[in-house]
């Protein structure tokens with residue numbers, strides 16, 4: 001299933017990896033901030049209905065604030081989790097419980113692409129639990145997204161530390177309900193969810209017997225890894241695939257800037273790249289092209305192999321095609337066959353959970 005999803009569905013994961021590294025030279029805002037809108041539009045509550053029947057949705061009455069004794073700390077909210085007991089050996093056999101520590105997305109999205117955890121459950125007769133991260137999807141404190149994102153008072157409860165404590169409380173309660181106290185908990189997650197899984201094991205070793213952090217940049221923080229580390233890897237992906245493709249892309253930026261500086265240059269670039277909406281400022285052009293390369297590298301899975309696809313288009317353009325023509329061919333290849341290309345609006349949103357989490 002996973003490989004059939006377009007990278008756009010997975011784009012939320014991408015945001016994590018750009019969080020600490022890419023600062024927009026022009027505005028000083030981070031990439032993640034400007035990608036916020038895009039991520040939100042990917043969240044769809046209708047996805048629930050697409051899940052196979054063995055994935056059952058529950059809501060748990062969760063504590064708002066795990067770290068204070070103020071009256072408002074005892075406020076609760078409904079936290080969504082999804083359980084699949086199809087493979088479970090049962091409490092009496094001490095079969096494992098795999099807990100997916102939900103990340104920056106609607107939990108139903110995770111369920112629909114994380115096929116590997118189902119394989120694990122089937123192999124080890126495990127119970128599968130996917131817990132939604134607070135302030136995402138249907139797990140909104142204060143009753144609604146509008147209320148939850150109101151101001152610093154309501155957003156102050158939105159942290160990974162609180163999220164980990166949510167997982168701890170829910171898991172303990174669920175184990176009790178299932179009389180499954182003897183079943184080992186294995187925390188699992190990908191990307192930010194993987195960071196959470198590893199942190200969960202570190203902070204709650206009495207609850208998690210083990211953790212699996214997949215594609216999780218657990219040390220990707222300022223002053224630990226090189227600031228441009230993410231982009232160096234993206235560039236190397238292209239270079240390893242095709243040196244000429246890498247060179248063409250490298251040379252294209254000054255070509256793009258040259259056209260952008262002309263009168264009506266932005267309009268011209270919108271036409272060259274066949275965007276559905278006109279570009280409004282030159283940074284938007286670069287950002288929109290860059291995000292295609294980034295996404296291709298981050299989700300460079302078979303059978304699509306998007307990096308090869310883009311490079312084949314760039315290298316395979318008819319002889320004599322100029323640099324811009326070549327990157328247009330690559331840009332097209334990254335979208336597939338569509339009449340025009342929907343570009344991202346990189347304006348930051350003050351209602352975006354991920355923006356809040358990475359800029360705090």
Ligand SMILES: *[C@@H]1O[C@H](CO)[C@@H](O)[C@H](O)[C@H]1NC(C)=O
Pocket residue numbers: 090092
């Ligand atoms: C599990 O063990 C308990 C206690 O021995 C027993 O009462 C219960 O019926 C068992 N459950 C199953 C599903 O075998």
Ligand SMILES: *[C@@H]1O[C@H](CO)[C@@H](O)[C@H](O)[C@H]1NC(C)=O
Pocket residue numbers: 150151152153154
């Ligand atoms: C946030 O909004 C709530 C509800 O309107 C209000 O009671 C609270 O004082 C506000 N907090 C801040 C910091 O503005």
Ligand SMILES: *[C@@H]1O[C@H](CO)[C@@H](O)[C@H](O)[C@H]1NC(C)=O
Pocket residue numbers: 058059060061170171173174177
């Ligand atoms: C455990 O059972 C209680 C009582 O039915 C219920 O209120 C609670 O939500 C359950 N816990 C979980 C994690 O589902």
Ligand SMILES: *[C@@H]1O[C@H](CO)[C@@H](O)[C@H](O)[C@H]1NC(C)=O
Pocket residue numbers: 274325328329332337338339340341
């Ligand atoms: C790119 O795609 C657009 C929109 O489908 C199309 O009009 C244009 O001819 C394509 N250009 C190249 C070089 O493939």
Ligand SMILES: *[C@@H]1O[C@H](CO)[C@@H](O)[C@H](O)[C@H]1NC(C)=O
Pocket residue numbers: 277278279280284343344345346
């Ligand atoms: C340019 O601005 C218009 C109006 O705000 C907007 O609809 C359009 O999406 C913007 N273009 C891009 C590429 O974001």
